[in-house]
Amino acid sequence: xxxxxxxxxxxxxxxxxxxxxxxxxxxxxxxxxxxxxxxxxxxxxxxxxxxxxxxxxxxxxxxxxxxxxxxxxxxxxxxxxxxxxxxxxxxxxxxxxxxxxxxxxxxxxxxxxxxxxxxxxxxxxxxxxxxxxxxxxxxxxxxxxxxxxxxxxxxxxxxxxxxxxxxxxxxxxxxxxxxxxxxxxxxxxxxxxxxxxxxxxxxxxxxxxxxxxxxxxxxxxxxxxxxxxxxxxxxxxxxxxxxxxxxxxxxxx
Numbered sequence: 001x002x003x004x005x006x007x008x009x010x011x012x013x014x015x016x017x018x019x020x021x022x023x024x025x026x027x028x029x030x031x032x033x034x035x036x037x038x039x040x041x042x043x044x045x046x047x048x049x050x051x052x053x054x055x056x057x058x059x060x061x062x063x064x065x066x067x068x069x070x071x072x073x074x075x076x077x078x079x080x081x082x083x084x085x086x087x088x089x090x091x092x093x094x095x096x097x098x099x100x101x102x103x104x105x106x107x108x109x110x111x112x113x114x115x116x117x118x119x120x121x122x123x124x125x126x127x128x129x130x131x132x133x134x135x136x137x138x139x140x141x142x143x144x145x146x147x148x149x150x151x152x153x154x155x156x157x158x159x160x161x162x163x164x165x166x167x168x169x170x171x172x173x174x175x176x177x178x179x180x181x182x183x184x185x186x187x188x189x190x191x192x193x194x195x196x197x198x199x200x201x202x203x204x205x206x207x208x209x210x211x212x213x214x215x216x217x218x219x220x221x222x223x224x225x226x227x228x229x230x231x232x233x234x235x236x237x238x239x240x241x242x243x244x245x246x247x248x249x250x251x252x253x
Contacts, residue, residue, distance in 0.1 A: 060093075063146075064086060064089065064090075066142075066146075067086075067089075067138075067139060067142045068082050068086060070142060071085065071138065075138075076236040076237070078234060078236070084131065084135070085134070085135035085138065085139070086135075088131070088132045088135035088136065089135055089136065089139050092104065092112075092115055092132075092136060095115050095118070096111070099115075099118075100114075100115075105143060105148055105149050107153055108153050108156075109153045109154070109155070109156025109157060110156070111153070112136060112153055112154060112156075112157055113156070113157060116129060116132060116133065116157070119132060126160050126161060129160050130159070130160040133154065133157055133159075133160060136154050137152065137154040137157075140152045140153055140154050171201070176197075176201045179197060180194060180197060180198065183197070194250070195250055195251065196210065198247055198250055199247075202247050203229070203231075203241050205231065206233065206234075208233075208234075209231050209232065209233050212232055213229075213231070217229055217230050217231070218230075218243070218251055220248070220251075220252055222242075225244060225245055225248045225249065226242065226243070226244050226248065227242070227243035227244075227248050227251065227252075228240050228241070228242060228243065229241045229242075229243050
């Protein structure tokens with residue numbers, strides 16, 4: 001069966017329509033495809049939902065790849081976070097196929113709530129459950145933006161409160177000094193460890209923030225024994241921290 005393409009004047013639309021428009025299934029438009037050897041395609045093709053969506057005529061690989069591109073390039077999400085989000089989305093699509101027997105774009109809030117209830121039964125933490133909610137929320141917001149769906153079904157899902165952990169307590173000042181004094185600074189490795197622990201305790205850096213530091217991240221000339229450390233944190237956000245007194249002497253030594 002042949003398809004006749006109407007001109008923009010005949011259809012009442014211009015050429016700037018979204019690439020996911022349902023009205024023009026055969027119109028030429030730019031598509032973004034994941035690399036055949038890329039992590040998205042490998043992760044996607046490991047699930048049985050791959051063949052399911054191909055039969056339904058959905059180019060889900062291109063859709064997820066565009067979603068990933070938006071998170072990385074526009075929202076500045078970390079690469080690891082985006083990969084985790086994609087894994088959550090594929091898990092939900094698989095659940096829609098096998099358990100709910102519906103298409104992902106037809107799901108409602110109670111469907112998502114049912115899925116999250118099943119996940120909760122496996123013993124995952126509230127923090128991980130909130131991560132799943134955030135993944136679906138951003139994905140369905142992307143579908144709304146692409147005009148594939150009209151309303152975000154995750155709006156009906158309440159925020160999941162994280163439980164406070166008793167293990168996440170700062171060490172005391174005496175304990176920190178005892179730890180620093182126990183380090184042998186006569187060797188290069190000892191001096192390195194001393195600086196690492198000093199930065200952890202004094203500035204409260206994350207591990208990823210510490211390991212991403214460069215020599216140029218430290219700017220020493222901001223006054224007498226005053227420096228500036230530029231740290232890139234979550235979502236590529238940069239912040240500047242003052243380095244003073246003994247920690248300054250440690251870094252410039």
